[in-house]
Amino acid sequence: MKIVCFGDSLTRGVSFVKGRMRILKENYPxxxxQFASEHFTVINKGVFNDNSDLLLSRVEKDVIAEHPDYVIINIGGNDxxxxxxxxAEQPEVEHQxxxxxxxxxxxxKQLIYRIQETNSIPVLMTLPPLDPVRYYKLLAKTYGSSISHWISLQGGIEHWHGLYNRSLNSLAEQLNVLKIDVRSAxxxxxxxxxxxxxxxxxLTREGYKTMSSEVFTSLIKNVTISAS
Structure with a gap:
């Protein structure tokens, strides 16, 4: 059984430690x-700073060409x-x-359809939670305080993060696709x-481990993989 973990830096295993980015060897894939080494092979196809546009552009090379049984899609934080x-340059105008x-x-949708066409099974992962306070502090340090007012008028990044996550949940229900709710877990x-x-x-090492535990539990519960 082969599983491709397809996503952005959260799939790749990026963490922020002592003021710098680093890739953790102990990431969620x-x-x-480790949790199920005897039952399936896991391939990490996470790329730093990816969004859903970029996932579509590399789905053939990084997913379809691998002929996986399952594809776990984790994307949205960069979108x-x-x-x-x-x-920061224009805090008084509208930004998308x-x-x-x-x-x-x-x-x-297009990712799901393309994966299903090849008889692989797509699995949607919800967006993991974030900490808006720490994120704002980093943004202010990097870009200056001029963005703070703009962020407050938008309802905060957690507004957008939650909106995309809710839409992802709705899509999973609409298309009857297996969903793993790592956010709630x-x-x-x-x-x-x-x-x-x-x-x-x-995420930290512990964050990735907790994420992975929920992924493993959901897979064992919902797909044809034996845990014994």
Missing amino acids: SFLQ CNFKWDEV PIVPIERYIENI MEHSGDLNDYISDDGIH
Whole structure:
């Protein structure tokens, strides 16, 4: 049984430690491989800073060519983000998310259809929770305080993050696609301060382990993989 983990830096295993980005060897696909090494092979196809546009552009090479049984799609955090340098330069004008929500949902649909065409099974993962306070602090440090007013008028990044996540949940129901709700699992399993790294977006080792545990549990429960 082969599983491709397809997504952005949260799939790749990026964390923010002591003021810099680093890639953790113990990321969610590697934990998933440890949890069930005898039952399936896990391939990490996460790329830093990817969004759903970019996933569509590489689905043939990184997913279809692997002939997986299951494809776990984890994308959206960069889609609902903004070009903060442009916001800082013009905080009084309107700005759109990097991938507007209508295109984001259409991209996910196309990914699902393409994967299903090849007789692989797509699995949607919800967006993990974030820490907006730590994220805002990093943004202010990087781009200056001029973005703060603009962010407040938009309802905060958690507004967009939650909106994209809710739309993803609705799409999973609409298309009857298996969904793994890592967002709820992480919110209910412990202190998010232990799971989210210093930038407020990426995860710690413990965060990735908790994410992977929910993925493994859901797979065992919902698909034809034996846990014994």
